Amino acid sequence: MTNKEISHLLRNVAVAYLLKDENKYRFQIIAYQKAADAIDLSPREVKDLWKEGKLLTINAIGPKIAEYLEELLVKGKVSHFEKLMKDIPKTLFELLSVPGIGPKKAYKLVKILKINKEGTAIEKVKNAAEKNKISKIEGFGEKSQSDILINIQSFKKGQIKENRMVLPFAYEISKDIISYLKIIPEVIVAESLGSLRRMASTIGDIDIAVSTLNNNKVIEHFCNYPKKERLLEKGETTASFILTNGKQVDLMVQSPKSFGALLQHFTGSKQHNIALREYALKQKMSLSEYGIKINNNSLVSPKSLLNKQNYNSKTKIYEFENEKDFYNALKLQWIPPELREDKGEIEASAKNKLPNLVSIKDIKGDLHLHSNYNLEPSHDLGQNSMQEMLEKAENLNYQYIAVSEHSPSVGNHTKKEIIDILKRRKDYIEQINYSHEKNKKNTVKKIFNSMEVDILINGEISIPNEGIDQLDYYIVSIHSGFNMQKEEITKRILHGLENEKAKILGHPTGRLLGKREGYEADWLKIFNYCAKNNKAIEISAYPDRLDLPDYLVKEAINNNVKLVINTDSHDVNQMNMMFYGVSVGRRGWAKVSDIINTLSYNNFIEWIKK
DNA sequence: GCCGTTTTCGGCCCGACTGTTTTCAGTCG
Numbered sequence: 001m002t003n004k005e006i007s008h009l010l011r012n013v014a015v016a017y018l019l020k021d022e023n024k025y026r027f028q029i030i031a032y033q034k035a036a037d038a039i040d041l042s043p044r045e046v047k048d049l050w051k052e053g054k055l056l057t058i059n060a061i062g063p064k065i066a067e068y069l070e071e072l073l074v075k076g077k078v079s080h081f082e083k084l085m086k087d088i089p090k091t092l093f094e095l096l097s098v099p100g101i102g103p104k105k106a107y108k109l110v111k112i113l114k115i116n117k118e119g120t121a122i123e124k125v126k127n128a129a130e131k132n133k134i135s136k137i138e139g140f141g142e143k144s145q146s147d148i149l150i151n152i153q154s155f156k157k158g159q160i161k162e163n164r165m166v167l168p169f170a171y172e173i174s175k176d177i178i179s180y181l182k183i184i185p186e187v188i189v190a191e192s193l194g195s196l197r198r199m200a201s202t203i204g205d206i207d208i209a210v211s212t213l214n215n216n217k218v219i220e221h222f223c224n225y226p227k228k229e230r231l232l233e234k235g236e237t238t239a240s241f242i243l244t245n246g247k248q249v250d251l252m253v254q255s256p257k258s259f260g261a262l263l264q265h266f267t268g269s270k271q272h273n274i275a276l277r278e279y280a281l282k283q284k285m286s287l288s289e290y291g292i293k294i295n296n297n298s299l300v301s302p303k304s305l306l307n308k309q310n311y312n313s314k315t316k317i318y319e320f321e322n323e324k325d326f327y328n329a330l331k332l333q334w335i336p337p338e339l340r341e342d343k344g345e346i347e348a349s350a351k352n353k354l355p356n357l358v359s360i361k362d363i364k365g366d367l368h369l370h371s372n373y374n375l376e377p378s379h380d381l382g383q384n385s386m387q388e389m390l391e392k393a394e395n396l397n398y399q400y401i402a403v404s405e406h407s408p409s410v411g412n413h414t415k416k417e418i419i420d421i422l423k424r425r426k427d428y429i430e431q432i433n434y435s436h437e438k439n440k441k442n443t444v445k446k447i448f449n450s451m452e453v454d455i456l457i458n459g460e461i462s463i464p465n466e467g468i469d470q471l472d473y474y475i476v477s478i479h480s481g482f483n484m485q486k487e488e489i490t491k492r493i494l495h496g497l498e499n500e501k502a503k504i505l506g507h508p509t510g511r512l513l514g515k516r517e518g519y520e521a522d523w524l525k526i527f528n529y530c531a532k533n534n535k536a537i538e539i540s541a542y543p544d545r546l547d548l549p550d551y552l553v554k555e556a557i558n559n560n561v562k563l564v565i566n567t568d569s570h571d572v573n574q575m576n577m578m579f580y581g582v583s584v585g586r587r588g589w590a591k592v593s594d595i596i597n598t599l600s601y602n603n604f605i606e607w608i609k610k
Numbered sequence: 611g612c613c614g615t616t617t618t619c620g621g622c623c624c625g626a627c628t629g630t631t632t633t634c635a636g637t638c639g
Contacts, residue, residue, distance in 0.1 A: 027622060031611035062612045100628095102637050141630060194639095207639090233638095235627050240639095250639075252626090265624090270639070277623040282615075288624055350615085 260320035265289035368566030459495030477506030541581025553588025
């Protein structure tokens with residue numbers, strides 16, 4: 001049973017409680033929803049955690065739900081859940097995936113339309129709407145009937161939240177909307193927030209915040225965006241539409257005086273905001289996108305935390321122009337957006353112990369570059385010459401780079417041919433370095449002679465020992481045989497890293513966002529090996545990969561593993577993508593000292609030799 | 611049903627928008 005199936009079941013349990021007695025079961029409903037959220041966000045399979053006896057390590061899962069999950073995984077069902085859902089038609093749950101239909105409406109629809117046959121609910125509701133039957137039902141009307149039809153249509157087209165975007169795609173969309181918004185002078189500031197600001201690996205919808213003194217004007221302008229397909233809602237402070245490509249865009253506007261509170265609110269994550277508000281509540285403060293409210297009979301003297309000048313006596317809210325003051329008012333350090341996932345950042349911030357995160361300016365080199373030097377490789381060559389990549393590295397102010405084309409294909413070459421190719425390439429790189437060194441103004445001191453070497457199915461690497469002698473060091477990565485058992489693939493990776501010149505494990509999980517899951521490996525074992533033997537694990541900045549994933553970055557760091565952030569560029573423009581990889585590092589709580597390519601040129605040479 | 615700066619009991623985030631209503635319920639983020 002997958003995490004998705006389990007969380008779906010728990011959400012249905014929450015729905016069942018809600019339909020049974022919303023007030024009586026208020027907190028059970030929340031508990032089940034929180035548990036479902038936690039499972040959705042869990043990087044580990046619930047099934048595995050259960051086998052390891054670690055179900056309770058998931059926050060929001062306590063003894064009771066753990067017991068039910070155990071029953072579920074053993075018997076395939078839970079008698080308590082079955083009993084709870086006995087009176088609720090199963091068809092009801094099918095309707096919940098249609099936007100705008102929640103538990104109450106779904107219940108009415110299945111009851112009144114007598115929808116009993118599983119798998120037919122959405123189609124039956126659609127038919128009923130087309131025959132004008134829904135508008136007659138109490139609580140529904142003409143508008144909600146036509147809305148249901150539209151929403152069923154877009155649901156069928158696959159325009160659902162689960163279809164997430166990779167970062168550059170989301171960036172382009174948001175950039176376009178923001179520059180459109182800025183056409184009118186009423187827009188003082190426009191920023192993209194939500195998961196894009198937090199630099200999550202994939203983005204569901206685009207969230208935009210605007211600071212303005214004229215809400216109406218801004219919202220009107222936003223709603224006239226030319227690439228809008230249809231409007232979802234339009235109010236005094238928010239508006240939403242669907243783009244022609246099916247993606248949703250949400251806008252929130254706020255006066256400059258409270259813009260800091262809005263930034264905080266709209267950046268999320270949902271989990272971070274809930275945790276932050278609960279934290280504030282303990283100090284008798286209530287948070288919203290408008291600011292901070294002091295609750296009655298507060299034990300805390302407002303003066304100690306909040307600046308009187310920010311007090312709006314009309315709304316009784318303390319307002320914040322910037323986010324830092326907002327967090328500071330809660331006696332917290334400002335928390336970088338990448339950390340806002342309720343993964344311990346609030347606690348760390350309260351103790352002044354947030355990590356000093358690595359940033360793009362700390363990066364001194366890119367160690368995974370594919371030039372167009374033709375060594376008849378196993379996989380694709382790059383588009384640009386080594387010289388062009390060197391020039392780009394100068395522009396980026398790097399101190400060093402490494403070219404690391406794919407190793408020559410084993411199928412088409414003899415061992416001797418491979419060695420000859422690598423010898424010629426070594427001479428070539430030396431020549432470039434020689435002429436580059438002459439210009440003392442250059443910041444790049446050297447191109448390192450590296451290579452991306454395949455770890456073959458049997459764990460052997462794809463170049464012979466004499467070929468290795470031609471290299472400064474190399475990256476190993478897996479490009480085939482992804483469907484191996486966990487133990488096998490772990491062994492394969494460790495074997496691939498054995499040689500002392502194998503210094504980096506490239507795009508370690510092999511995932512391709514939205515296309516291919518990464519393979520399961522025993523990461524703890526790999527981390528321990530790497531920490532002990534001075535191997536670095538790559539964070540691929542390539543936006544379709546972002547691999548190592550952020551949660552494994554955090555685990556790697558906790559196990560003293562060094563990481564390296566590389567772009568895996570196949571042309572010079574891709575070298576600009578370093579930023580995405582740095583963000584993954586930041587989301588994994590990486591400091592400068594955790595990242596190898598923040599080392600100076602001399603220290604990096606020392607590291608290679610270790 | 612979960613969880614812990616003070617709490618193993620007594621709390622549980624906060625607000626916007628829409629449609630169907632005549633003041634609010636339902637849904638969403």
